[in-house]
Amino acid sequence: MKNLSSIVVLCVALLSFSCKEHKETKIVDVAAEYQCPMKCEGEKTYNHSGSCSICKMDLALVMEGTALDVNDMGISDESIFNLTTKWNTEEGKMIVLEDLKGKTLVMVMIYTTCKAACPRLVADMRNIETQIPEKKKKDLRFVFVSIDPETDTPKHLKEFAIENEMDGEQWTFLQGTEMGVREFANVLAVKYKEIAPMDFSHSNIISVFNTEGELMHQQEGLGVNNKETVSKILELIQ
Amino acid sequence: MKLIFRLIICILFFWINHADCQSKMxxxxxxxxxxxxxxxxxxxxxxxxxxxxxxxxxxxYIKFVKENLKWKRSSVKRLFADGNYLMDWKSDTELGTAQSENAPITTISWFAANDYCKCQGKRLPTIDEWEYVAMANKDMADARQLETYNEYILGWYEKPKTFNNKIGSTFKNYWKIYDLHGLVWEWTSDFSSVLVSGESRKDVDNDSNLFCGSAAIGATDLMNYAAFMRYAIRGSLKAKYTMRNLGFRCVKDERINIGK
Incomplete structure (x- = not known):
């Protein structure tokens, strides 16, 4: 009888086991703002519609109310920190993207055995870096994500960093999993395809994220004028 | 004896339940x-x-949403699905009036499809895998040379609203797989490896500025217009896009019993 009950318990446990997860999210309300179109009360705003107490005109909507979904970690909906995949850095540390929170991020996807476009992309990144004032660099992270996680091991990435004199604090190189890289590329709208072992065809896109991990700017192409990218970065690290 | 009997019933029950929540492969x-x-x-x-x-x-998919709250329409993150995600549903867990339970799920993003398969212990097929199975007709593994094969697919492209049809309403192919053509387009794991821009004017210069090595990739069989359409669609998609005629199915590598 004892056997039977343990079997039943086991069965019930098996049945109820499935792929579930519960994550609490709380809604942070950002109220809409209304204002008298004649500005009878100056810049005074209301958080509800109605009519102006002085001229009786209908209040006009000046700011759309939004309900921002911010989860426990305080990450917004559009943030790349929602990706929970793990990455290895060139220093051999395991991180998640959220560990990069608080810094303005400049990200690009490359692979180190690339002969054609990647050296130019790396040069583009370096070019952007030299235009950033020295004392601002601590607020920035230049991140290279490898699209060839099989070849680009942390050791390999470290060698690449040293070779290209990008071993400083502001440079980070990441090795992910095949699926993690594909997911990340999809967030950046970067396309890539393995056309031969250790040879890939890929989009040349440099992406700029703010400290919250929200995409702010993308520069497409090789050796293009990076004035806009640099001004965007400078604006973000103000 | 009684004990064994009960044990068998219990195991049977488990199997039925298990088979029910795992779709047929x-x-x-x-x-x-x-x-x-x-x-x-x-x-x-x-x-x-x-x-x-x-x-x-x-x-x-309703079952999946009930178990994975982050994929509810009201709580899905904008990073992972655009504003049309499950747009025709009445609520977070109810279908719209015009929708049928046995019709394929559409208006889901790549992220949602990818996570769904992962949760079943499966994965999305690669483009090459999908195309490999999809080149079969009723009785040939590779029917791409047949006129009827191409005509069938192109005929489907002209039919409106096939995404409302029930699964299994098209033909059973050589591999005993249904609905690869004739119902909905399907997500693939590496859809973003298609480097044609889908815009013919852009393709002229191979977008050499944007893609490195794109000129190295060329179409092999320009007669296969139907396939060309599929690649063009894939090339134009972004992972958070959701479309009314874009669904998915899962694959897995080997037949190990998946406990999860």
Whole structure:
């Protein structure tokens, strides 16, 4: 009888086991703002519609109310920190993207055995870096994500960093999993395809994220004028 | 004796339950073929794998949403799905009035499809795997040379609203798989490896500024217009896009009993 009950318990446990997860999210309300179109009360705003107490005109909507979904970690909906995949850095540390929170991020996807476009992309990144004032660099992270996680091991990435004199604090190189890289590329709208072992065809896109991990700017192409990218970065690290 | 009997019933019950929540799969024997867009050697080799017989249905997806709250329409993150995600549903867990439980799920993003398969212990098929199975007709593994094969697919492209049809309403192909053509387009794991921009004017210069090596990839069989359309669609998609005629199905590598 004892056997039977343990079997039943086991069965019930098996049945109820499935792929579930519960994550609490709380809604942070950002109220809409209304204002008298004649500005009878100056810049005074209301958080509800109605009519102006002085001229009786209908209040006009000046700011759309939004309900921002911010989860426990305080990450917004559009943030790349929602990706929970793990990455290895060139220093051999395991991180998640959220560990990069608080810094303005400049990200690009490359692979180190690339002969054609990647050296130019790396040069583009370096070019952007030299235009950033020295004392601002601590607020920035230049991140290279490898699209060839099989070849680009942390050791390999470290060698690449040293070779290209990008071993400083502001440079980070990441090795992910095949699926993690594909997911990340999809967030950046970067396309890539393995056309031969250790040879890939890929989009040349440099992406700029703010400290919250929200995409702010993308520069497409090789050796293009990076004035806009640099001004965007400078604006973000103000 | 009684104990054993009860044990059997219990195990049976478990199996039924298990079979119910795992959609039917059949085995696909691997092989070598030349897809429309291949790698350097043109030929692509596919390993043996298992594929869902039908696309994932609305009913199955409702169950998934109930168990994975982050994929509810009201709580999905904008990073992972655009504003049209499950747009026709009445609420977070109810279908719209015009939708059928056994119709394929559509208006889902790549992220949602990818996570769904992962949760079933499966994965999305690669483009090469999908195309490999999809080049079959009723009785041939590779029917791409047949006029009727291409006519059928192109005929479907002209039919409106096939995404409302029930799964299994098209033909059963050589591999015993249904609905690869005639119902909905389907997500693939590496859809973003298609480097044609889908815009013919752009293709003229191979977008050499944007893509490195894109000129190295060319179409092998320009007669296969239907396949060309599929690649063009894939090339134009972004992972958070959701479309009314874009669904998915899952595959897995080997038949190990998936406890999860």
């Amino acid at each position: 059949v085995s696909i024997k691997g092989g070598t073929y030349i897809p429309l867009y291949g790698r350097d050697s043109l030929q692509v080799t596919i390993d043996d794998f298992y594929m869902d017989v039908y696309p994932v249905t609305n009913q199955e």
